[in-house]
Amino acid sequence: MGVVFQKRLGGLIRYLPHTAAYFLVGALAISALPPLNGFVSEWLTFQASLQAPLLTSSVVRSLVPIVAAVLALSGALTGMCFVKVYGVAFLGQQRHEFAVPPRDASNWERAGMLWLAFACFALGLLPVFMIGAINDVCIALIGTGLSDEALAGGWLWLVPTTSAQASYSPLVFLLVIGVVIGLTFWVVRLLYHGRLRRADPWDCGFPAQTSRMQDTADAFGQPIRQIFAPVYRIQREIPRADDAQPVFRQKVEDRHWYAIYLPIAAFAEFLSRHVGRLQQGRISVYLLYSFLTLIALLVFSQ
Numbered sequence: 001m002g003v004v005f006q007k008r009l010g011g012l013i014r015y016l017p018h019t020a021a022y023f024l025v026g027a028l029a030i031s032a033l034p035p036l037n038g039f040v041s042e043w044l045t046f047q048a049s050l051q052a053p054l055l056t057s058s059v060v061r062s063l064v065p066i067v068a069a070v071l072a073l074s075g076a077l078t079g080m081c082f083v084k085v086y087g088v089a090f091l092g093q094q095r096h097e098f099a100v101p102p103r104d105a106s107n108w109e110r111a112g113m114l115w116l117a118f119a120c121f122a123l124g125l126l127p128v129f130m131i132g133a134i135n136d137v138c139i140a141l142i143g144t145g146l147s148d149e150a151l152a153g154g155w156l157w158l159v160p161t162t163s164a165q166a167s168y169s170p171l172v173f174l175l176v177i178g179v180v181i182g183l184t185f186w187v188v189r190l191l192y193h194g195r196l197r198r199a200d201p202w203d204c205g206f207p208a209q210t211s212r213m214q215d216t217a218d219a220f221g222q223p224i225r226q227i228f229a230p231v232y233r234i235q236r237e238i239p240r241a242d243d244a245q246p247v248f249r250q251k252v253e254d255r256h257w258y259a260i261y262l263p264i265a266a267f268a269e270f271l272s273r274h275v276g277r278l279q280q281g282r283i284s285v286y287l288l289y290s291f292l293t294l295i296a297l298l299v300f301s302q
Contacts, residue, residue, distance in 0.1 A: 011094035015102040020090045022113035027082035029120040032075045035170040037123035125170045128158055
């Protein structure tokens with residue numbers, strides 16, 4: 001049902017502009033793009049993985065690069081996922097007629113999304129304050145934390161180990177981006193001022209664009225499905241040329257669900273069914289359980 005509903009989305013940014021803006025901030029943050037909070041956490045995790053040679057255990061030291069590679073892969077897949085989600089849901093044209101036009105969030109609902117988006121920017125631009133608070137908790141619990149040099153740069157610089165190895169300043173990062181954008185805008189205005197020609201965008205030879213010509217959720221996810229096809233159980237029903245109404249169907253299932261989760265669920269259900277037989281609903285039986293437990297404790301405690 002969710003896949004069918006997802007295929008019918010599209011163009012919601014015209015109806016939900018505020019929700020689309022806040023959703024975009026959250027998507028960029030969870031995709032670990034700077035200067036938001038997700039990038040800081042992932043960058044610190046990578047910096048911790050670079051300290052693997054300092055570990056004493058050879059087994060853990062060999063596993064850290066694998067964990068870092070998996071983290072990088074998950075970050076790339078997360079970015080791909082949210083490009084798909086945002087593009088399919090909010091961009092393009094709507095794929096069906098709404099019985100009732102969508103209504104944007106109310107002022108209180110926007111306030112709830114606003115402070116979350118503000119927190120994403122605050123934690124990404126000023127991570128030192130949060131890391132300092134977490135460091136105090138670590139010192140109180142385990143007696144150790146970050147070195148003095150790590151927080152010596154103040155609110156401007158984040159130094160996980162030493163400044164000679166790595167440091168990060170989101171404000172300097174923003175400044176560099178602003179300078180690059182400003183120089184690019186100035187060069188374009190200088191070289192191409194007065195040479196601007198306005199025309200309709202290229203429509204690929206189809207002037208009457210419809211929603212059927214834009215990418216769907218299946219189209220966005222097809223490259224990932226092709227790469228990870230051995231991991232999943234994919235069943236396709238490809239229409240034939242002589243079908244009156246050709247419809248392509250595809251069902252994707254997780255192999256781990258049948259190999260791991262379903263056996264564990266069946267075993268848990270088996271244990272629960274047999275343990276449930278102990279609940280007879282009779283006080284005399286429960287008193288017998290208590291009496292046998294006391295006897296066992298007296299016997300095994302000696």
